[in-house]
Amino acid sequence: MSTAPSAPPSPEPDSSLRLAVALDGAGWHPAAWREPVARPRDLLTAGYWTDLVTEAERGLLDFVTIEDALGLQSSHFTEPDGRTDQVRGRLDAVLIAARVAPLTSRIGLLPTVVVTHTEPFHISKAIATLDYVSTGRAGVRVQVSARRNEAAHFGRRTLPSFRPEDLESPAVQELTLDLFDEAADYVEAVRRLWDSWEDDAEIRDVATGRFVDRDKLHYIDFESRHFSVKGPSITPRPPQGQPPVGALAHGTVTGAPFRLLGRSADLGFVTPHDTGQARATVAAVRAEQEAAGRAGEPLRLFADLVVFLDDDPAAAAARKERLDGLAGYPYTSDARIFTGTASQLADLLQEFGEAGLTGFRLRPAVAGHDLPAITRGLVPELQHRGVFRQAYEADTLRGLLGLQRPAGRYATDGALAGAATAAAADAVATA
Amino acid sequence: MSKPRKQIHLAAHFPGVNNTTVWSDPAAGSHIEFSSFAHFARTAERAKFDFLFLAEGLRLREQGGKIYDLDVVGRPDTFTVLSALAAVTEHLGLTGTINSTFNEPYEVARQFASLDHLSDGRAAWNVVTSWDAFTGENFRRGGFLPKEERYSRAREFLATANELFDSWHGDEIAADQETGTFLRDAQAGAFVHRGQHFDIEGRFNVPRSPQGRPVIFQAGDSEEGREFAAAGADAIFSRYATLKEGQAFYADVKGRLARHGRTPDQLLILPAATFVLGDTDAEAEELAREVRRQQVSGATALKHLEFVWNRDLSAYDPDGPLPDIDPDLGEHTLARGRAQVRMYRDPLATAREWRELAAANKWSIRDLVIETGSRQAFVGSAATVADTIDAFVQADASDGFILVPHITPGGLDVFADTVVPLLQERGVFRTEYEGTTLRDHLGLAQPPSGAAAAGSAAGDARAAS
Ligand SMILES: Cc1cc2nc3c(=O)[nH]c(=O)nc-3n(C[C@H](O)[C@H](O)[C@H](O)COP(=O)(O)O)c2cc1C
Numbered sequence: 005m006s007t008a009p010s011a012p013p014s015p016e017p018d019s020s021l022r023l024a025v026a027l028d029g030a031g032w033h034p035a036a037w038r039e040p041v042a043r044p045r046d047l048l049t050a051g052y053w054t055d056l057v058t059e060a061e062r063g064l065l066d067f068v069t070i071e072d073a074l075g076l077q078s079s080h081f082t083e084p085d086g087r088t089d090q091v092r093g094r095l096d097a098v099l100i101a102a103r104v105a106p107l108t109s110r111i112g113l114l115p116t117v118v119v120t121h122t123e124p125f126h127i128s129k130a131i132a133t134l135d136y137v138s139t140g141r142a143g144v145r146v147q148v149s150a151r152r153n154e155a156a157h158f159g160r161r162t163l164p165s166f167r168p169e170d171l172e173s174p175a176v177q178e179l180t181l182d183l184f185d186e187a188a189d190y191v192e193a194v195r196r197l198w199d200s201w202e203d204d205a206e207i208r209d210v211a212t213g214r215f216v217d218r219d220k221l222h223y224i225d226f227e228s229r230h231f232s233v234k235g236p237s238i239t240p241r242p243p244q245g246q247p248p249v250g251a252l253a254h255g256t257v258t259g260a261p262f263r264l265l266g267r268s269a270d271l272g273f274v275t276p277h278d279t280g281q282a283r284a285t286v287a288a289v290r291a292e293q294e295a296a297g298r299a300g301e302p303l304r305l306f307a308d309l310v311v312f313l314d315d316d317p318a319a320a321a322a323r324k325e326r327l328d329g330l331a332g333y334p335y336t337s338d339a340r341i342f343t344g345t346a347s348q349l350a351d352l353l354q355e356f357g358e359a360g361l362t363g364f365r366l367r368p369a370v371a372g373h374d375l376p377a378i379t380r381g382l383v384p385e386l387q388h389r390g391v392f393r394q395a396y397e398a399d400t401l402r403g404l405l406g407l408q409r410p411a412g413r414y415a416t417d418g419a420l421a422g423a424a425t426a427a428a429a430d431a432v433a434t435a
Numbered sequence: 436m437s438k439p440r441k442q443i444h445l446a447a448h449f450p451g452v453n454n455t456t457v458w459s460d461p462a463a464g465s466h467i468e469f470s471s472f473a474h475f476a477r478t479a480e481r482a483k484f485d486f487l488f489l490a491e492g493l494r495l496r497e498q499g500g501k502i503y504d505l506d507v508v509g510r511p512d513t514f515t516v517l518s519a520l521a522a523v524t525e526h527l528g529l530t531g532t533i534n535s536t537f538n539e540p541y542e543v544a545r546q547f548a549s550l551d552h553l554s555d556g557r558a559a560w561n562v563v564t565s566w567d568a569f570t571g572e573n574f575r576r577g578g579f580l581p582k583e584e585r586y587s588r589a590r591e592f593l594a595t596a597n598e599l600f601d602s603w604h605g606d607e608i609a610a611d612q613e614t615g616t617f618l619r620d621a622q623a624g625a626f627v628h629r630g631q632h633f634d635i636e637g638r639f640n641v642p643r644s645p646q647g648r649p650v651i652f653q654a655g656d657s658e659e660g661r662e663f664a665a666a667g668a669d670a671i672f673s674r675y676a677t678l679k680e681g682q683a684f685y686a687d688v689k690g691r692l693a694r695h696g697r698t699p700d701q702l703l704i705l706p707a708a709t710f711v712l713g714d715t716d717a718e719a720e721e722l723a724r725e726v727r728r729q730q731v732s733g734a735t736a737l738k739h740l741e742f743v744w745n746r747d748l749s750a751y752d753p754d755g756p757l758p759d760i761d762p763d764l765g766e767h768t769l770a771r772g773r774a775q776v777r778m779y780r781d782p783l784a785t786a787r788e789w790r791e792l793a794a795a796n797k798w799s800i801r802d803l804v805i806e807t808g809s810r811q812a813f814v815g816s817a818a819t820v821a822d823t824i825d826a827f828v829q830a831d832a833s834d835g836f837i838l839v840p841h842i843t844p845g846g847l848d849v850f851a852d853t854v855v856p857l858l859q860e861r862g863v864f865r866t867e868y869e870g871t872t873l874r875d876h877l878g879l880a881q882p883p884s885g886a887a888a889a890g891s892a893a894g895d896a897r898a899a900s
Contacts, residue, residue: 044610102518137519234572
């Protein structure tokens, strides 16, 4: 198994570029809320989120992700910061996605859920229900939390205190491995719950008086170190069968985040800063995928970029500088920060795209400015270049991403896809 | 001296997982597609109802070790569907049943505060307390809670959630773009709760919502359940929709309030109620009989008898006589995941009584279950039903009703079109929403915030300990 092939082992079937946006409060720059377009008093209203997501839909984007956390935002890596000059406070991302779903019709909706302190049973039915209320446009972005203060909100476990520079210490590495292993188990339990109802379990057989065929409802009997779940779900199999599961992953010493993508994800969000890194990242994730026995399965990789978009490159750079001044420090990010024009960004995306990426998840630095710049500037530019859709070509998220609707793993009348999924699941469970 | 006429509160309970819901009717639609929920909610809002209600069960029911397959099976996630319904309604309250045993206060408080923001103040929480290991098998902690502790955890859960709701007073967000002050208070949302069930601290991350706290419902019926409601709930969802039982429950629960320093108007009593409407009373009676036969098939009748007999009765003929063997008095595990089971506290006496009833009336098993178990609360023409509901409320059998139609999702339409206008004509039910929040609809005061809230949170904490 080659670790750095010049071409990705499973080329994506569709050359057209896919585009998503990551929504977070007033935008990703900590001073974004101070821009005149920012609407900082509306961040907790349905109207604000509806406006953002309908704008993204107007731009024919594949999906939006909605950031979330079980603690207050912080400028510090793992600890609260006590600041009063940045946006603090947010709403539950799954509820935001559900609130917006009936008011949109094509765009995919991926709320973030923290898998470290929540219940796979609850999250499984919440995302299945999001799939019902959006008629097939739900996905989920799973996230682990290593923050001590967030653990204290639940009081069920204590996590050690650490700083970014401790990341490579054995204790923190062990913690990371453990949290990501738990996340993989969590995703597996969620996926089994989605499959725990066969698609045709509801029979409404008046002759025998049976509403369901109970032979098509399955106990999942999932056991792991951290939890066990009996099943079946209380919610029937969602419209997409399996709503796409995504995760953000960085290349760390332990390799745990890439391994999570390889084992568990349909969508991976990665943070290469140049084409070389993009190639290496794709190869590393593909290697994990192969190691997990999922080599043949689709795993769509999106590169994250923070974007400041203006008609004039100098204006974009100046805007970042001005916001940095307001924040009191230069904004840095795990993802590459882009300042420039739509056309320059289009060049960069096309260049990155050659590294085997499926598409991009753009993080608007200022939601009220950079999101419309994406939908009204970048998108037409990409369309003009013939690499982005002119109209939505599917009405489910899986459809947009070119992903088949999988057969349920417990399905009795032997679809091959079902058998393959089950085999992969066993591989994951025993990995 | 006559009392002023009470205003009636009405709510809509989405038909669900029970044998009230007739799925075999050609008019029965999906109980899971969002279009069904949207239709039902829009009907309720068109009729100016106070709120929509969702029940919850966190494990598929079983009987005799097998998943129960005769009733509707399957339901959506409560928070997710209520938040989506907030997008297709404007005034309707959104009440979700959420368990205090298989959840954590920080997460539930976050979800309710979010729902309250996203619905502009229409969220309510029906706190239920299922503790059983059967349901617990779906959760991280398993069936960890001894039955005696379910209300102690529920009380502390609610008190803790209230501390979190009150951890923001409502004036912290300055969002001053000029000066760069987003938060006026660096400690907004700070909380510490040390108790028997929860030992948590930190910062709550949802700022104060339009209603401050969601409206609190309680649905327990035991002594403990009634005390829990009297101490801290805004409304009770009860099972007594007949005049006599309703009055007894009403008097009992309202009588408990003074001891908790509360007045009778601070707790609304809203029984679940079914209905069947016809053009005439006779037609409605006829229809109701048909509905009962649809609700209780032969197979359903046998299963119902098994709750009491605690034995497999599948060999019996539902159109034949009752079993002459006695109920099994061993541990009651035949039917799992349903509330009715606990209703029969003395199975031998119930069996004896039922046999006598059946013999005297020449009832088959199915007749007996239909006659004893599934009478609709309100049957008649629209005028009769409007009269009866009004009379019950004026006679303090309740403050209104949570109506459960037997058809999804259109079962409420006829009530909205025929009974509601009559209640409006009588001046006992609103013709327009007067306020915007659910608290407004229910006539409940806004909970105090700021310094006052700190005091009341301390009070809640004392009540919890
Ligand atoms: C009218 C009514 C409706 C109820 N609905 C639910 C429900 O939807 N979900 C649930 O878990 N429990 C439900 N319960 C159960 C109660 O919350 C409580 O757990 C149960 O009644 C046992 O408590 P008790 O001993 O105080 O009655 C309901 C109870 C009543 C009386």
